[in-house]
Amino acid sequence: xxxxxxxxxxxxxxxxxxxxxxxxxxxxxxxxxxxxxxxxxxxxxxxxxxxxxxxxxxxxxxxxxxxxxxxxxxxxxxxxxxxxxxxxxxxxxxxxxxxxxxxxxxxxxxxxxxxxxxxxxxxxxxxxxxxxxxxxxxxxxxxxxxxxxxxxxxxxxxxxxxxxxxxxxxxxxxxxxxxxxxxxxxxxxxxxxxxxxxxxxxxxxxxxxxxxxxxxxxxxxxxxxxxxxxxxxxxxxxxxxxxxxxxxxxxxxxxxxxxxxxxxxxxxxxxxxxxxxxxxxxxxxxxxxxxxxxxxxxxxx
Amino acid sequence: xxxxxxxxxxxxxxxxxxxxxxxxxxxxxxxxxxxxxxxxxxxxxxxxxxxxxxxxxxxxxxxxxxxxxxxxxxxxxxxxxxxxxxxxxxxxxxxxxxxxxxxxxxxxxxxxxxxxxxxxxxxxxxxxxxx
Numbered sequence: 001x002x003x004x005x006x007x008x009x010x011x012x013x014x015x016x017x018x019x020x021x022x023x024x025x026x027x028x029x030x031x032x033x034x035x036x037x038x039x040x041x042x043x044x045x046x047x048x049x050x051x052x053x054x055x056x057x058x059x060x061x062x063x064x065x066x067x068x069x070x071x072x073x074x075x076x077x078x079x080x081x082x083x084x085x086x087x088x089x090x091x092x093x094x095x096x097x098x099x100x101x102x103x104x105x106x107x108x109x110x111x112x113x114x115x116x117x118x119x120x121x122x123x124x125x126x127x128x129x130x131x132x133x134x135x136x137x138x139x140x141x142x143x144x145x146x147x148x149x150x151x152x153x154x155x156x157x158x159x160x161x162x163x164x165x166x167x168x169x170x171x172x173x174x175x176x177x178x179x180x181x182x183x184x185x186x187x188x189x190x191x192x193x194x195x196x197x198x199x200x201x202x203x204x205x206x207x208x209x210x211x212x213x214x215x216x217x218x219x220x221x222x223x224x225x226x227x228x229x230x231x232x233x234x235x236x237x238x239x240x241x242x243x244x245x246x247x248x249x250x251x252x253x254x255x256x257x258x259x260x261x262x263x264x265x266x267x268x269x270x271x272x273x274x275x276x277x278x279x280x281x282x283x284x285x286x287x288x289x290x291x292x293x294x295x296x297x298x299x300x301x
Numbered sequence: 302x303x304x305x306x307x308x309x310x311x312x313x314x315x316x317x318x319x320x321x322x323x324x325x326x327x328x329x330x331x332x333x334x335x336x337x338x339x340x341x342x343x344x345x346x347x348x349x350x351x352x353x354x355x356x357x358x359x360x361x362x363x364x365x366x367x368x369x370x371x372x373x374x375x376x377x378x379x380x381x382x383x384x385x386x387x388x389x390x391x392x393x394x395x396x397x398x399x400x401x402x403x404x405x406x407x408x409x410x411x412x413x414x415x416x417x418x419x420x421x422x423x424x425x426x427x428x429x430x431x432x
Contacts, residue, residue: 040350178348186341186351200308204349224313224356232311287311 012037012159012191013058017067020053027053029215030067035193035208040185042206042223043195044294050215051195052092055163058193059089072158085113088157092164094148096136102147103132106154113155121154128176142173149180160184162194166201174201181205199290209290211297218297223290230293231268234261234284235275248274252296263288263296302331302338306347314349318357319364326366326377327388337367337375 013035020028028050035041045051056062057069060076060083069076076083096105102125110116125132128146136144145165152160160181166174178201181192196202202209203223210220219226236259237245244253244260249267253260261284264271272282288296304321306314325331337343340358344351358375361367368378404414418424 039352175348179345182344182348182351186344203308204306204314204347207350207352224315224353227311227313230311287313289309289311291309292311 010037011035011070012072013041013193014070015054015057015067016069018054018057018064018069019066020057020062021065027215028057031212031215031217032067033210033217033220035191037191038185038189039207040181040192040194040205042202042209043193043212044197044199044202044209044290045195045212046197046298048214049212051212052163053215054212055161055193055195058161059084059087085115085155086158087161088152088155088159089161090145090148090152090163090165092167094144096144096148096151098137099135101133101135102130102139105136105147105151106132109151110154116155118154120156121150124150124153142169145169145173146176149177153180153184156187156190158190160190160192160194162192164195164197166196166198178205199294203290211294213298213301216301218301219293226293227287227290229266230263230288230296231265232261232263232286232288232292233268233271233275233282234259235280236283237278237280239279245278245280247271247278247280251300259283263292302343304343304347306349315353315357315360318343318347318349318354319361322357322361323364323366323388324392327392331377333377333379335377337377339374 011034013033015031015033015035018028018031019026031050031054033041043051043054053062057064058071058076060080063077071083072086074082097108100108106121106125110118110121128143128150130139130143130146130150136147139147149165152162162177162181165177169177181194182205184190184192192205194202194205206223208221209223209226211218234255235247238258240257241260242256244255244262247253247262249264249271250262251265252263255261262271275282302322302325304318306317308314322331322337331337337358338346340351340354344354347354358367362369362375365378367375369375401411401414409417
């Protein structure tokens with residue numbers, strides 16, 4: 001009965017008007033995010049933007065002060081078993097009992113997850129070249145990350161939650177993690193939520209993104225649509241200017257003299273019309289990287 | 302199939318994949334009837350979202366560059382679609398423009414360039430039209 005509720009649910013996650021403060025610090029401010037099933041959701045933000053706090057709400061480690069969090073339709077605080085049995089989670093600091101051996105941490109974690117797939121776990125262990133007898137304490141940083149990834153994947157979770165999964169890791173281990181994301185979402189209907197400040201990773205993998213800044217969502221939506229809505233347009237003015245001439249529709253500018261470059265969002269025609277009225281012509285037009293979109297959004301906040 | 306994804310230049314990845322497959326078809330490096338890698342295989346190879354590859358394949362199918370077959374595979378369309386020819390023309394035009402820019406910079410005029418093209422050894426061999 002509980003299962004049928006989750007199967008019919010087409011949102012993996014639904015966060016509505018979530019606010020949370022710790023003492024005088026407002027960590028999350030009116031955050032609303034729909035996260036559909038079957039996609040990869042990239043949570044972007046600087047350190048301290050609220051990404052980990054948001055993830056802890058999803059795991060039920062924090063209760064929603066105002067607003068609500070639903071994971072496959074369940075409140076993670078009141079239904080921890082229903083929620084946590086569906087989630088594979090890898091924390092940012094990858095804290096697992098350092099005194100255990102690889103085989104022991106696998107057995108231990110298995111006991112929490114009825115759906116643990118022992119042969120898949122074994123397959124991952126071999127692929128990641130992990131010695132079952134080795135103690136966690138003696139593993140390299142990359143091998144520890146691989147153990148955490150194995151533990152998050154082996155019960156084939158409906159939702160994989162990765163908090164800064166590749167921070168501080170070498171390219172080989174990063175590749176394993178990105179491949180795990182691709183494989184998880186390639187299996188029909190499974191969902192990935194990952195936070196990162198490495199925007200090229202997000203650009204490759206996410207189909208939806210949200211930019212979080214000081215606890216607020218600045219921008220949220222389909223990545224392709226967001227990228228296609230931003231344009232960078234360079235204008236050449238008849239006259240030289242020492243400060244950027246103001247152009248309707250522009251959200252960011254830089255340049256000098258006759259040539260100024262503007263970034264606009266969705267207002268391309270408006271900006272080009274505005275340029276004509278001040279006798280400027282378009283000399284270059286290009287798309288805008290997620291990196292620049294992030295910087296523009298944060299600067300305007 | 303050789304595809305390079307540039308995550309930092311702001312062009313959506315499905316468009317990068319589309320453009321590069323179009324180029325491979327237009328330049329003959331992918332032949333009509335050739336099977337493309339599966340969505341999953343290409344996603345794992347490029348480390349991009351499988352939904353992104355699916356979208357690129359879908360839009361290439363709408364554009365007539367590739368076709369889905371009953372066996373669920375995706376193949377380069379047979380008989381070189383009209384769009385493939387248009388794409389080839391576009392590629393050629395870019396090269397012609399480049400040639401003309403260089404020629405003009407070196408002080409040749411259009412007639413001289415045309416004459417040179419006519420006199421080329423390759424032109425003398427007069428290859429039959431590839432269609």
